Amino acid sequence: MKFLFVGTNPENTGGATHFVALAQALIESGHEVHVVTCAGGLIAQSLAQSSASLHYAAFRNAFDARGCRDVLAVAKQVRPHWLVGNFGKEYWPLVIIGRWLRVPVALFRHRTPPMKRLSAYGIPRLATRFFAVSEYARQAYLDRGIPDALVHVLYNPVNLSKCLPDPARCCAIRHALGISDDAIVLGYAGRMHGGKGIFTLIEAATAAMAEEPRLHCLWLGDGPEAAALRARAAAGPKADRHHFLGWIHDVGSYYSAMSVLAFPSIASETFGRVSIEAQAAGVPVIASQVGGVPETLHAGVTGLLLPPGDVESWRNAITMMCNEDFRRPMAEAARPYVQERFSTKVIAEAFVRKLTS
Structure with a gap:
């Protein structure tokens, strides 16, 4: 045709x-x-x-x-x-x-x-x-x-060949950022403004860092509230574990460095491409139960759905994802789920x- x-x-x-x-x-x-x-x-x-x-x-x-x-x-x-x-x-x-x-x-x-x-x-x-x-x-x-x-x-x-689990790339990115190989990396990729739930995420992640010393956050993206987000991280107690890379054109190669992807939107989303891209790379997702986002993952199998804006729920979910026995089955299920759908x-x-x- x-x-x-x-x-x-x-x-x-x-x-x-x-x-x-x-x-x-x-x-x-x-x-x-x-x-x-x-x-x-x-x-x-x-x-x-x-x-x-x-x-x-x-x-x-x-x-x-x-x-x-x-x-x-x-x-x-x-x-x-x-x-x-x-x-x-x-x-x-x-x-x-x-x-x-x-x-x-x-x-x-x-x-x-x-x-x-x-x-x-x-x-x-x-x-x-x-x-x-x-x-x-x-x-x-x-x-x-x-x-x-x-x-x-x-x-x-989603092009599965562009979103691949890549241990070598994972090590290279983490070493460049001073993140250890055994760290747990929570990733965010997208526009940085309030409707995307970035302030809920940074508050929840920082609270989870107090319980889990291996937890780091990798922030990819830019937007009107990027400076405010960076300032909030810098003023917090775990500033050295928040890593801001700015706008990245080829996000696909960075999913391998993540242990979990966060999709914390508060405003309604029509869909959520980064969710399926991350899962294609074998990365489970924690996401807001809002708009079309729930259609991008298999809740309880390839990730978790959470109430938008609820800091305590997000902190608990991040903490659960720090448990490898909890996280690993979701990571293994993620890529086959994307391949099928x-x-x-x-x-x-x-x-x-x-x-x-």
């Missing part, structure tokens, strides 16, 4: 990461993939070494005539079996181009806040397939009146099946 993906957002967002992962999944499954994207952006950089054919355009908004013209030209040249879009400003242009060329259109919605009234009504009904990335998100759209039959679910795929092969097959059914 031949696909034309259209995604001209230059930013590093969850939608962009999904766009890249799905395109790569289809390529690995033997499909032909063409991509219209922004030159120099994350999508172009990530797909540059793949067999995807890259074309360049930009959309300032849904009414950008130049962007529509450029995508229409590529679509006429490629003649895809499906047009695929991930970003709101390209929904209407793709629907119109698809109707013009009689090419079916698959659109993904990664956020649960409502679209504008016309788009909220028209896009799910005019797209050939409209996808949510979790059952939680799907229910949010149904609650707003979108008919049940029009909203499909396709989870984010979220691997690129599984998601690519599910996508094609939903398009053709």
